[in-house]
Amino acid sequence: MSQGPSHSRRFAAALVAALVVGVGLSQWALVRARAKENHARAERVALVSLNALVEMVARAGGAGEATRRAVTAFARESSALTAIRVVAFDGLSLEASTASADTGDRAAPRRLAREEKPLYDQGQRLRAAIETNRQEGAARKEEIEVVPSASGGLALAAPLEKDGSVVGLVAVETSPLPPAPITGWLFPIVVLLVAVAVFWAAAIAVGERRGALALVALVVLVVAMFAVGRHANTMVAADVRSSESAVAAAVVAEEARAANVVQEASLGDARLLHPAAWDADHFRRPLGIVGADGKLDEARRAGEMGRIAASTARVLGSFAVLALAVLVWVGFGFASRLGATLRKHRQAYAYTFPALFGMLLLVFLPFLYGVVLSFSDMSLYTSQAPIGDLFTKLWVGLKNFTDILGDFHVATSTAAGLVWNYQNIYWTLGITIIWTVTNVAYGVGMGLFLALILNTKGLLGRPYYRVIFILPWAMPNYITALIWKGMFHQQFGVFNQIIQMFGGTPVSWFEKTSTSLFACIATNAWLSVPFMMVISLGALQSISADLYEAARVDGATRWQQFRSITLPSLKPALVPAVILSVIWTFNMFNIIYLVSAGEPGHSTEILITQAYKFAFEQYRYGYAAAYSVVIFAILLAYGIWQNKVTKATEGI
Amino acid sequence: MSGHTRLALCAAGAILASLTAMAAPPVELVIWHSYRGGEATAFEKVVAKYNAAKAASGVKITTLPVPYDALADKITAAVPRGKGPDMFIFAQDRLGGWVEAGKTIEPIDFYVDKATKDRFLGSTVEAMTYRGTLYALPFNYKVITMVYNKKLLTKVPKTTGELVTIAKSLTDASTGRFGVAYWYSNFYYHAILMNAFGGGAFDASAKPILNCEGNVKSLDLLLKWADKDKFLPAEPSTALVTALFNDGKAAIVFSGPWFLGEIAEGIDYGLAPLPTVDEAGGKPMRPWMTVEGVYITAGSKNKDAAYDFVKYVTDVEAAKIMALEGRQTPANKLVYDDPQVGNDPVLKVFRQQVETAIPMPNLAEMSMMWTPASSAMAAIVQKSATVKGALGQAQKEVVESVKLLRKVQ
Structure with missing residues (x-):
């Protein structure tokens, strides 16, 4: 750290960079949060009106003249909702409409036109959602749909129920949303300036001591982020409070209007309305914050405020961590070193850029996506959710990993002895290790043995042997797998025929874990020998004959020659081959999937086939991604260890 | 040529020209299927017939064979992202998944009238229905x-x-x-x-x-x-x-x-x-019955035109070609009234068997x-x-x- 700018300057730059990142992101998040609250407020107020309207329409029977009267009265009372449309599924009819287009010969009641299919489909979707939620006893699918309307407002749709079944739909639009509140930049800029000034003053006092400067910068950053966080929380909380007052006012106003509508359209007793249920979420569950009398439930509200504070803290905390990373990165000179390297090897980076870019796009991004997925709870049902949901709604943190790795119920002891839990990762890992070790050991041993034989000088018909031995490798391995599966058939397989020839009883290969795994290993052994043989043969042929000649002159035996010349010469070729082969075998999907298919009862599954089953049979994408990350971690650890132990890959 | 005739001809020409101008612009619809051999030939024949009949309206159906194993996954991956065909043919086993994931297949209850629904063997329509909504018209079925x-x-x-x-x-x-x-x-x-x-x-x-x-x-x-x-x-x-x-x-x-x-x-x-x-x-x-249906994708720009083809391809005329030349067992029950189909020793038995079959859950x-x-x-x-x-x-x-x-x- 001798050259370059002084420590104090560097830390000042680092602090500015960190503050720009931390405070800037916080400000951006605050603007977004306020816009969201603004939107949510408009939505909640509109929902109150919509729910009141639905209650009126349901009272009016959902169809016929009474419904039209109720809708007209409601529209006259309240201008908040425009384009009210009531659809009855029966006869695909538009029962009532206040939309400006639906006048004259398009006036309700009439049959829905072709271009109104989305409206009908929306109703059917809501019906299916309600039936699904009822069947599953849960709130999984939204029972009220809210989307942005063409005019800049909201388009809402709610189901219309009659005697417990959904018979239609009420769709409305709102006037354009009020603009989001303007969040000033003054506060963050002041914080930034004050922070830098404080650091500068402290830096003069501290001098050029790196540790002390780092500490000062850290303290200033944390305090600044804390201030920004408090400020943001206050503003969001104020927004939320004003939302709640707005909703409470809406409930009271809507109740008064509803009473008028009830009277005007003669819809029975106005005292029997349910205004407490009007402030509800998308599953039509009353939020309960605003009571029937329009008063706020303080206890619930306090809980709500606590949740908001916690979520603000979480978001800003993560920004603070990011800012801290920037501080360290710049402050300790990593950034300037990276810049220097980039400048120095400009050409090299320019040449590798296309490849790097390609790798980034084709390898790292999907990999990153997989890792992000592993922290989420994505399943088939949520697979079309926007990518941002992965970090919010679907985020489960480390839950998938703790579920996978923290489940130690490998076996339970019962009266009948140990019962293994074949779905447990440690069982599957054990099987995978047995599978890998056996296969690679056999492949290397047998491959080397065959290569040594084929390497005999003057062996007759050597090219033919080589072709024959390479054939298993040349064949698509799923064909080999299926042929071998056939050979292990209980009644007609060749192995049982041979066993019977010698008077044995036929084995039901896929009935027991041991025999089932044996069948898979036998199949893969057949496939893995040729590769090792080719590698060994190539390496053998590159060993100079002079070495053996010299050894013979010195009186070395054949065994000594093998140990001191052949094996060491093979090592640079064999070790990478073994590493590769371990990784391939570890993830050898085809053989297990096709030969045993995990039978009996998932016991011969290896990790990769198990991950496949989680993803594509159980549709638990997040869990399967986490499973895959675990596989990756295991292989990564193995690769690092292997490299350390051998150092052999350096030579190639 | 007298003046009158010339005038009449001119008028006719002008009317023709304006008619051509008014005709819908050419619309090309793509359908994915996984047929091979005889089934593919028969299907192409049906499509060619439809295209010939619709030549005036400018609608043209293009077929794209996709391997069976890949078709469903391609649909799942492509359609929600705005790519993929207008229609495709597949069995009912992925139907529920597509509906639950969303943005993949189009509900067609709105289009289907009672007469259309009634021309199919009842259980085949049931196979194409998920949570009370119909998502495809049944094309053919397979039973043990x-x-x-x-x-x-x-x-x-x-x-x-x-x-x-x-x-x-x-x-x-x-x-x-x-x-x-x-x-x-x-x-x-x-x-x-x-x-x-x-x-x-x-x-x-x-x-x-x-x-x-x-x-x-x-x-x-x-x-x-x-x-x-x-x-x-x-x-x-x-x-x-x-x-x-x-x-x-x-x-x-x-x-x-x-x-x-x-x-x-x-x-x-x-x-x-x-x-x-x-x-x-x-x-x-x-037996469990597997039913292949003709689906309209949620992303199709021409759903009305697509439904017209879906309706045609599941009607008697097409079903007869698919049965006799493609050796399929059509889901259209009216086609079995045709002696050539109804008396076919193979089709006859499958038609009987379907009475006791129930659709495999979708x-x-x-x-x-x-x-x-x-x-x-x-x-x-x-x-x-x-x-x-x-x-x-x-x-x-x-x-x-x-x-x-x-x-x-």
């Missing part, structure tokens, strides 16, 4: 039926009682001859018995019912056939069943239309509906059923577990998987 070797079988069994008697007399374990061969250890094939006893995979409210009483009884019956009556080969598979039948070593096979293509030249075979099950009070065996959760159910089937057939124990275990696994998937976010 009874295929027998005419040389070996003199009397076609109508009940399981007759089946057992006949099968036992035709079985000779020492020479590897079997009265009946089918992939009974497979959950799909076993459904013929399971459904006869009122069992199945899911109940009407989409709850797993693997360990229900009907399933237990059906397996008890299967075990009786395998162990006591001993007319079934051990460890059955499609390859084994085909080999046995082609060697004349199996008199009766329970399989679907895919099996007919595997039968060797020179084997004189016949088809008959599956027998009734005495043990289930004379109820018929009820729930997304069905894919979670296969592995536990297959394991249970294997364990039961190989006697490594009791019927109740194995089914109970499988039920537990499925319930757990379903719970984890349906978890509320």
Whole structure:
């Protein structure tokens, strides 16, 4: 750290960079949060009106003249909702409409036109959602749909129920949303300036001591982020409070209007309305914050405020961590070193850029996506959710990993002895290790043995042997797998025929874990020998004959020659081959999937086939991604260890 | 040429020109299918007919064959992102998953009138319906039926009682001859018995019912056939069943239309509906039915035009071509009134069989059923577990998987 700018300057730059990142992101998040609250407020107020309207329409029977009267009265009372449309599924009819287009010969009641299919489909979707939620006893699918309307407002749709079944739909639009509140930049800029000034003053006092400067910068950053966080929380909380007052006012106003509508359209007793249920979420569950009398439930509200504070803290905390990373990165000179390297090897980076870019796009991004997925709870049902949901709604943190790795119920002891839990990762890992070790050991041993034989000088018909031995490798391995599966058939397989020839009883290969795994290993052994043989043969042929000649002159035996010349010469070729082969075998999907298919009862599954089953049979994408990350971690650890132990890959 | 005629001609020309200008701009619709061989040729013929009839309106259908294994996944990946075809043909097994994931297939209830709905075999429409909404018009169906070797079988069994008697007399374990061969250890094939006893995979409210009483009884019956009556080969598979039948070593096979293509030249075979099950009070065996439907994708820009084609391709004219030339079993029931189709010895039997068939569940959760159910089937057939124990275990696994998937976010 001798050259370059002084420590104090560097830390000042680092602090500015960190503050720009931390405070800037916080400000951006605050603007977004306020816009969201603004939107949510408009939505909640509109929902109150919509729910009141639905209650009126349901009272009016959902169809016929009474419904039209109720809708007209409601529209006259309240201008908040425009384009009210009531659809009855029966006869695909538009029962009532206040939309400006639906006048004259398009006036309700009439049959829905072709271009109104989305409206009908929306109703059917809501019906299916309600039936699904009822069947599953849960709130999984939204029972009220809210989307942005063409005019800049909201388009809402709610189901219309009659005697417990959904018979239609009420769709409305709102006037354009009020603009989001303007969040000033003054506060963050002041914080930034004050922070830098404080650091500068402290830096003069501290001098050029790196540790002390780092500490000062850290303290200033944390305090600044804390201030920004408090400020943001206050503003969001104020927004939320004003939302709640707005909703409470809406409930009271809507109740008064509803009473008028009830009277005007003669819809029975106005005292029997349910205004407490009007402030509800998308599953039509009353939020309960605003009571029937329009008063706020303080206890619930306090809980709500606590949740908001916690979520603000979480978001800003993560920004603070990011800012801290920037501080360290710049402050300790990593950034300037990276810049220097980039400048120095400009050409090299320019040449590798296309490849790097390609790798980034084709390898790292999907990999990153997989890792992000592993922290989420994505399943088939949520697979079309926007990518941002992965970090919010679907985020489960480390839950998938703790579920996978923290489940130690490998076996339970019962009266009948140990019962293994074949779905447990440690069982599957054990099987995978047995599978890998056996296969690679056999492949290397047998491959080397065959290569040594084929390497005999003057062996007759050597090219033919080589072709024959390479054939298993040349064949698509799923064909080999299926042929071998056939050979292990209980009644007609060749192995049982041979066993019977010698008077044995036929084995039901896929009935027991041991025999089932044996069948898979036998199949893969057949496939893995040729590769090792080719590698060994190539390496053998590159060993100079002079070495053996010299050894013979010195009186070395054949065994000594093998140990001191052949094996060491093979090592640079064999070790990478073994590493590769371990990784391939570890993830050898085809053989297990096709030969045993995990039978009996998932016991011969290896990790990769198990991950496949989680993803594509159980549709638990997040869990399967986490499973895959675990596989990756295991292989990564193995690769690092292997490299350390051998150092052999350096030579190639 | 007189002035009048010239004027008239000019007027006619102007009208023609304006008509052409008014005609809809050319619309090209793409449909993906996975047909090969005769099915593909027949399908192309249907499409060509439609295109010829629609030449004036500017609508043109283009077909794109996609390998069967890849088609569904391509649809899942492409359509929600605004790519992919306007229509495609696929079976009902992925239907539930597509609906649950969203943005993939278009509901068509709005288009379909009663007359259109009524022209199909009822259960095929049911297969295309998910949670009360119709998502495709059924095109054809496949069911398991009874295929027998005419040389070996003199009397076609109508009940399981007759089946057992006949099968036992035709079985000779020492020479590897079997009265009946089918992939009974497979959950799909076993459904013929399971459904006869009122069992199945899911109940009407989409709850797993693997360990229900009907399933237990059906397996008890299967075990009786395998162990006591001993007319079934051990460890059955499609390859084994085909080999046995082609060697004349199996008199009766329970399989679907895919099996007919595997039968060797020179084997004189016949088809008959599956027998009734005495043990289930004379109820018929009820195979699971796979129905291929013509779907409209959610991203299609021309859904009205697409529906017009979907309607045409499932109508009698197209169904006849697909039946006679493509050797499909159409879901359109009116086509069987045509003597050429109705009297076809193969199509006739499948048409009879469909009366007792029930559509295979189109729930997304069905894919979670296969592995536990297959394991249970294997364990039961190989006697490594009791019927109740194995089914109970499988039920537990499925319930757990379903719970984890349906978890509320």
